[in-house]
Amino acid sequence: MPTTLLISGGRIIDPGQGIDKVADLLITKGKIAWMGDNGTAPSQPDLTTIDATGLIVCPGFVDLHCHLREPGFEDKETIATGTKAAARGGFTTICCMPNTNPPLDTQSSIDYVKKTAETEGAVQVLPIGCITKGRHGKEITEMSELAQAGVIGFSDDGEPVASSRIMSLAMDYSQALGLPIIEHCEDKELSDGGFMNDGWVSARLGLKGIPKAAEEIVVARDLTLAQLTGARLHIAHVSTEGSVELIRQAKEKGIAVTAEVTPHHLALTEERVMGSQLEKHNQLIYDTNAKVNPPLRTKEDIAALIKGLKDGTIDAIATDHAPHTLVDKMCEFGLAAFGISGLETALACLMSLVHGDQLDLKTLVSKLTFEPSRIIGTRYGELGTLKPGCRADVTLFDPNREWVVNSHDFASKGKNTPFDGCHFKGSVVVTIVAGKVIYKCNSA
Amino acid sequence: MKTVEPGPGIATPETLPPPSIAVWQHRHILDLDDFTREEIELVLETADAMAEVLTREVKRVPTLRGKTVVTMFYEPSTRTRASFELAAKNLSADTVSLDASKSSVTKGESLIDSLRTIQALGADFIVMRHSQSGAPYLATQHVNCSIINAGDGWHAHPSQALLDLYTIRRHLGKLDNLKVAIIGDIMHSRVARSNIWGMSTMGARIILCAPHTLLARGMESFLAKCQLPNVSIETDIEPALEDADVVMLLRLQTERQQSGLLPSLREYIQLYQLTTERLSLARQNVLVMHPGPINEGIEISPEVAHGTQSVIEEQVSNGVAIRMALLYLIAGGKNK
Numbered sequence: 001m002p003t004t005l006l007i008s009g010g011r012i013i014d015p016g017q018g019i020d021k022v023a024d025l026l027i028t029k030g031k032i033a034w035m036g037d038n039g040t041a042p043s044q045p046d047l048t049t050i051d052a053t054g055l056i057v058c059p060g061f062v063d064l065h066c067h068l069r070e071p072g073f074e075d076k077e078t079i080a081t082g083t084k085a086a087a088r089g090g091f092t093t094i095c096c097m098p099n100t101n102p103p104l105d106t107q108s109s110i111d112y113v114k115k116t117a118e119t120e121g122a123v124q125v126l127p128i129g130c131i132t133k134g135r136h137g138k139e140i141t142e143m144s145e146l147a148q149a150g151v152i153g154f155s156d157d158g159e160p161v162a163s164s165r166i167m168s169l170a171m172d173y174s175q176a177l178g179l180p181i182i183e184h185c186e187d188k189e190l191s192d193g194g195f196m197n198d199g200w201v202s203a204r205l206g207l208k209g210i211p212k213a214a215e216e217i218v219v220a221r222d223l224t225l226a227q228l229t230g231a232r233l234h235i236a237h238v239s240t241e242g243s244v245e246l247i248r249q250a251k252e253k254g255i256a257v258t259a260e261v262t263p264h265h266l267a268l269t270e271e272r273v274m275g276s277q278l279e280k281h282n283q284l285i286y287d288t289n290a291k292v293n294p295p296l297r298t299k300e301d302i303a304a305l306i307k308g309l310k311d312g313t314i315d316a317i318a319t320d321h322a323p324h325t326l327v328d329k330m331c332e333f334g335l336a337a338f339g340i341s342g343l344e345t346a347l348a349c350l351m352s353l354v355h356g357d358q359l360d361l362k363t364l365v366s367k368l369t370f371e372p373s374r375i376i377g378t379r380y381g382e383l384g385t386l387k388p389g390c391r392a393d394v395t396l397f398d399p400n401r402e403w404v405v406n407s408h409d410f411a412s413k414g415k416n417t418p419f420d421g422c423h424f425k426g427s428v429v430v431t432i433v434a435g436k437v438i439y440k441c442n443s444a
Numbered sequence: 445m446k447t448v449e450p451g452p453g454i455a456t457p458e459t460l461p462p463p464s465i466a467v468w469q470h471r472h473i474l475d476l477d478d479f480t481r482e483e484i485e486l487v488l489e490t491a492d493a494m495a496e497v498l499t500r501e502v503k504r505v506p507t508l509r510g511k512t513v514v515t516m517f518y519e520p521s522t523r524t525r526a527s528f529e530l531a532a533k534n535l536s537a538d539t540v541s542l543d544a545s546k547s548s549v550t551k552g553e554s555l556i557d558s559l560r561t562i563q564a565l566g567a568d569f570i571v572m573r574h575s576q577s578g579a580p581y582l583a584t585q586h587v588n589c590s591i592i593n594a595g596d597g598w599h600a601h602p603s604q605a606l607l608d609l610y611t612i613r614r615h616l617g618k619l620d621n622l623k624v625a626i627i628g629d630i631m632h633s634r635v636a637r638s639n640i641w642g643m644s645t646m647g648a649r650i651i652l653c654a655p656h657t658l659l660a661r662g663m664e665s666f667l668a669k670c671q672l673p674n675v676s677i678e679t680d681i682e683p684a685l686e687d688a689d690v691v692m693l694l695r696l697q698t699e700r701q702q703s704g705l706l707p708s709l710r711e712y713i714q715l716y717q718l719t720t721e722r723l724s725l726a727r728q729n730v731l732v733m734h735p736g737p738i739n740e741g742i743e744i745s746p747e748v749a750h751g752t753q754s755v756i757e758e759q760v761s762n763g764v765a766i767r768m769a770l771l772y773l774i775a776g777g778k779n780k
Binding site: 198199200201202203204205206207208209211283284285286327330331332333334335 | 474475477478554555556574576577578579581582584585596597598599600634637660661662663665666668669670
């Protein structure tokens with residue numbers, strides 16, 4: 001295993017340092033040692049060189065939101081398979097949601113995840129702890145102890161905290177810890193067991209809809225509570241134009257809010273539920289791989305989400321990687337599980353926005369590296385940067401390499417993707433964690 | 445009750461030519477959204493021939509001898525199920541009837557596994573009723589049998605819509621430019637959704653009439669997106685009924701009121717019940733239709749339900765002929 005790596009001739013994009021140039025990057029002893037002009041690196045013994053000509057070299061991606069399913073749902077995913085999927089997707093640090101069984105609401109369950117990740121994980125795993133015990137929304141967890149155990153925030157993801165009182169208490173209590181409350185914004189009474197966006201497609205298919213207001217009501221409530229309490233609030237998987245506008249206004253008021261959006265909410269609309277290429281006289285399908293919560297919305301929402309990313313309203317892109325078994329998805333639409341296995345298609349899906357001139361490459365890299373790292377903070381060292389002295393988490397990707405998604409190739413146990421068969425342009429080539437190459441694309 | 449006898453010169457199954465491949469492409473019957481006008485006309489013409497069989501003393505032709513039709517009903521049903529089974533028997537098919545509430549479904553078997561089992565037992569046609577929208581579409585992806593949708597969730601009920609078209613055509617000759625008012629719980633109605641497609645394709649003008657809580661919020665944009673300009677929405681019953689050629693009532697399930705979609709049945713009755721007085725707004729020869737089962741005194745007054753303009757019972761009779769026609773057509777016509 002080489003301890004000394006030279007990544008030569010790539011275009012280095014490091015948004016945290018404002019760097020975008022063709023240069024060489026030297027890694028020694030697991031850390032970034034040097035960055036400089038091509039061919040001028042100080043000579044090293046036992047040097048392994050990676051030719052990165054034509055590739056983007058950037059900090060390893062940081063995912064604020066994924067589901068590793070362990071403990072409790074190991075048939076869907078494990079820490080071992082989920083982190084392998086992360087590595088294939090160019091992610092070197094991933095934050096896992098606590099809706100496991102048991103939920104991550106005690107120190108011992110956090111310890112279990114961290115320990116398992118250390119021994120079996122391919123990439124760094126940072127756990128998120130529950131806001132309320134058992135995710136029942138009744139009593140807040142022992143947040144201080146969870147913070148000591150190493151959580152980077154609190155969330156009952158999959159469920160909102162329905163009670164405004166409990167949410168305000170959670171915000172008050174967490175404030176001293178400096179960690180964000182990460183909210184899955186959904187008024188469950190309004191979404192009322194709906195399956196997809198409430199719109200023309202749900203009306204056509206006869207499926208119960210989830211109105212956008214179900215998200216926006218809780219976004220508005222939480223922003224109000226964040227203002228009241230002064231706590232840090234992070235809005236998970238923003239999906240509507242109205243939510244973007246609410247967050248934008250809150251930021252203008254100085255409320256301590258950050259937000260994330262998923263690749264699938266940026267790439268797909270509600271129409272995807274009817275299949276990928278629907279013509280009026282083709283047979284419909286009810287594609288459970290496009291069933292996700294929050295649901296895929298409309299092209300107006302996508303435009304607002306992209307605008308929000310560009311103007312800084314939305315800080316980060318997070319996958320909400322939600323792996324499920326075949327059985328969970330190969331059933332009636334109404335009975336299928338919500339979620340998309342997203343770690344291994346995230347970059348390619350997002351690159352389609354870059355190739356379509358909707359997002360520039362530097363912004364994209366920033367939303368996958370520097371920005372999510374800022375939300376996590378520095379208790380796990382400085383993430384999302386290529387500064388000398390930092391842990392060498394580096395991702396190399398080819399912005400132009402074309403490939404076709406085949407879920408059977410996924411390292412994730414979750415093959416549930418609406419992108420199966422999609423032709424994408426943009427592919428992760430090498431993923432490096434702490435100076436070690438943990439993934440190398442075979443065909444590169 | 446209005447009745448129409450089959451006219452002279454109508455083809456019988458023995459004299460019908462096999463369906464032309466150019467017109468008929470369906471192996472499954474899932475909804476009417478993918479039916480052309482020619483295809484619908486072929487079904488209606490074939491149903492005429494089947495109606496003739498039903499007038500015989502021995503209502504049986506050998507068209508589907510040796511074929512097996514399995515009805516799988518995951519929701520209770522009386523008329524649709526009996527109608528399909530009679531249709532299959534009249535065509536000499538073997539029929540197997542599976543009541544999902546009594547089968548291995550209650551032991552946790554998935555829909556796909558149940559379907560595969562039925563296929564392995566030798567089914568040629570599976571007639572499916574399911575509470576989940578889209579269930580028959582899932583079925584077509586996992587078995588080779590022909591799937592006939594006998595109602596899926598809120599989505600579609602194509603054989604009902606076809607028998608509605610057939611009934612209208614027998615009385616009024618054509619669908620073109622007719623004004624059809626569909627009144628009631630549009631949101632949860634698979635009958636309304638299938639009729640939107642079928643009646644539009646056949647040239648009718650359709651008014652969907654319901655309070656907003658019983659209309660899907662996306663209905664208007666659905667009509668616009670799918671280019672259905674002849675379908676409009678009306679919340680008041682009077683303008684919907686005015687000069688209507690056909691009035692179709694939908695069953696109001698009382699749990700809609702219990703779940704808060706309506707303030708009271710009383711107010712619904714006041715606003716939406718089809719009464720003799722309201723019916724006078726429609727054309728004189730208006731047809732009153734209902735897919736059943738009827739809540740007499742709620743969506744329709746007993747006088748209208750059993751009145752001179754009602755063809756509700758005839759709809760049921762026509763259902764057998766339509767379902768015979770569908771089985772006949774997807775089997776490829778005559779014995780091959």
